[in-house]
Amino acid sequence: MTILTTSTAVIQSNIDRAGQHIFAIFPDADTAGFAYTIGNARLGLPELLIIGNFAPHLMASVLNEVGRRMRQADQVPDKDIDIGGAFPIRPRLAGAAARSAFTIQVGRFLGHEEYAVVQLLLPDPMGLYPGEARCDPRYDVPRP
Template sequence: MRRTHQPNIPDNREFYAAIERNIAQSGQHLFLIFADGETPAFAYTIGNALRGPPELLLIGNFPPRVAGGIVNELGQRMREAGRPLEGDIDVGGRFPVRVRRASAGARQAYTLQAGRYFRHEEYDVLQILLCDPGGTYPGEPGCEPGYDVPLA
């Protein structure tokens, strides 16, 4: 059987080497996953759990620069502090972001590549929540639909 090479699809070695380079350079690798039908977009990290803190997950159809900027900033803060983030955190906006511990199911539903990279599922995930323009967070009564993302 003859094998053909598909240049647009990296093999696993290249894929995981890129993740390793990003972790070595900045402490984490960031995945941005676009929305797919009813499933909202999401962003998550790989690499924080190598130092002890949890991985981060942000669900919602936010502009990639916004999602990536928030996740990268919070990842850096968490690594510098050497411990998980908690509660409401000021990131310079009108309202703070809220951090909550995600369920074990978040690893299979959202952070799948983290488990594949680590080769185990023994890592924690913190979900970052952004409130709507009125200050209502996902899961709270009256949260605007565009902000009322699934609680992972």
């Protein structure tokens, strides 16, 4: 997996303009793609993470909408989130493994690893979420 770095100035500019910056990592033969935010932790809120081989524009749209709502409410998402799709998005508090395996640039930007991550789970076409029985394996992503 190749991870390109983005300058701190670009990240900060995006945070200033949009409230958060989004990193999208494309999949390779061994690893699913994922996308996550930077900027919410400075407000005392969690960063957001989506894991799965979804279209980058879909992941960015979901992260932007959920991030916007979270910042407006100044509240961590803790129940299913309806953003107009066939099924809601399910948030879950991720563990420390999410920081070390997925949201690496957040720690580099902040200069520490003391931040929370909420993983946003997207359902399969039948409405089953990762970890649920009979969830389509293409959607049954890691839940660090």
